[in-house]
Amino acid sequence: MVNEMAFTFFKTIYKNMGIDLGTANTVVWLSSGGYVINEPSVIAFNSKKEVYALGAEAKEMLGKTPPGLNVIRPLHDGVIADFIAGEAMIKGFIRLAGVPRFLINHVVLGVPTGTTSVERRAITDSALAAGARRSYLVAEPMAAAIGLGLDVLAGSVSMIIDVGGGTTDIAVISYGKIVLDNTLRIAGDEMNEALIRYVKNRFKMNIGVQSAEKIKMQYGVACPERTGKEFEIQGMDIQTNLPRRIRVSDAIFPEAFASILQTIVSAVRETLDQLPPEMAGDLIDHGVILTGGGALLKGLDRYIRKQIQLPVSVPDNALYCVAEGTRRIVQKPAFYAPVLFS
Numbered sequence: 001m002v003n004e005m006a007f008t009f010f011k012t013i014y015k016n017m018g019i020d021l022g023t024a025n026t027v028v029w030l031s032s033g034g035y036v037i038n039e040p041s042v043i044a045f046n047s048k049k050e051v052y053a054l055g056a057e058a059k060e061m062l063g064k065t066p067p068g069l070n071v072i073r074p075l076h077d078g079v080i081a082d083f084i085a086g087e088a089m090i091k092g093f094i095r096l097a098g099v100p101r102f103l104i105n106h107v108v109l110g111v112p113t114g115t116t117s118v119e120r121r122a123i124t125d126s127a128l129a130a131g132a133r134r135s136y137l138v139a140e141p142m143a144a145a146i147g148l149g150l151d152v153l154a155g156s157v158s159m160i161i162d163v164g165g166g167t168t169d170i171a172v173i174s175y176g177k178i179v180l181d182n183t184l185r186i187a188g189d190e191m192n193e194a195l196i197r198y199v200k201n202r203f204k205m206n207i208g209v210q211s212a213e214k215i216k217m218q219y220g221v222a223c224p225e226r227t228g229k230e231f232e233i234q235g236m237d238i239q240t241n242l243p244r245r246i247r248v249s250d251a252i253f254p255e256a257f258a259s260i261l262q263t264i265v266s267a268v269r270e271t272l273d274q275l276p277p278e279m280a281g282d283l284i285d286h287g288v289i290l291t292g293g294g295a296l297l298k299g300l301d302r303y304i305r306k307q308i309q310l311p312v313s314v315p316d317n318a319l320y321c322v323a324e325g326t327r328r329i330v331q332k333p334a335f336y337a338p339v340l341f342s
Helices: 002-013 083-096 117-129 140-147 188-203 209-219 252-256 258-273 277-286 300-308 318-331
Strands: 015-021 025-030 034-040 043-045 051-054 070-072 104-111 134-139 158-163 168-174 177-184 230-237 243-249 288-291
Touching: 015 083, 015 318, 025 083, 025 318, 034 083, 043 083, 051 083, 083 117, 104 117, 104 140, 104 318, 117 134, 134 140, 134 318, 140 158, 140 168, 140 177, 140 288, 140 318, 158 258, 158 277, 168 258, 177 258, 188 209, 188 230, 188 252, 188 258, 209 230, 252 258, 258 300, 288 300, 288 318
Parallel strands: 015 104, 104 134, 158 288
Antiparallel strands: 015 025, 025 034, 043 051, 043 070, 158 168, 168 177, 230 243
16 A cells, blocks of 8 residues: 555656657657747857756857857757757756656657667767656657557558658658658758858848748748748848848749758658558558648648649648657557657
């Protein structure tokens, strides 16, 4: 009786976490509070190597950092490139979630399918160093499929294209396994860079990364829109080195993103070419699902649908699919054990 009471007590106070550790944004689900964190994956250190700012506050400093501060994006192409900064960021987000490190129980983190064992070890060690008693890793497309409510352990075939900040993960899932996968280190961040290059070459004007991201999120389209919506871009004139403002239409985006979109479509086609005929038949019925922040680019589903001649859809919770999948896994780790990285 005493042992049962003790078990119930500790089960109540220990907190489980699901984390979508993205290159652009980190989303944290907490067993006692739901989705408690949705912040940019950015951290700032002062001259004493102490954490000065985290998340949105740190991101605002990018490109305009005062002396003595170092702003870092620890994740590059979906993996931790700076281990020290990555560990500090994970600890920081867990602290923001209001959980003492000694009360953290199980943590499930979504990672790209193409991560190496060394990269996965770095992510696992960061979670353990942050206080987790046990850390599990799951491929982001698998987590996204679970977050969508798909029965990934069944024999039906699902195809997920998870477009994040640093990677685009293409995966075909059946019987709890990723049957085929293709990870591109090309995604939302590259779209930002492509827009910066386009504006520089076409209009002789420099814009920053944050400006490019805001423009993409607010006005970006993958297919030319009939409306020809116009908007303003502000930046620095290359010749005069003075602030300048221009007015453009959303027709610039399909031109700026052309090579990136075609690379993604080519990778999708390569994956489809490897499918056995029986699996291909399932996809005709079920279609392809776009998830991740990049899936919110207007018209991306129509663009891919036109290229591959298969149904393509974007769920309402596209941005939270991976995080929702980690939530479901951390609630039933034994049930979902077959889908986790060993």
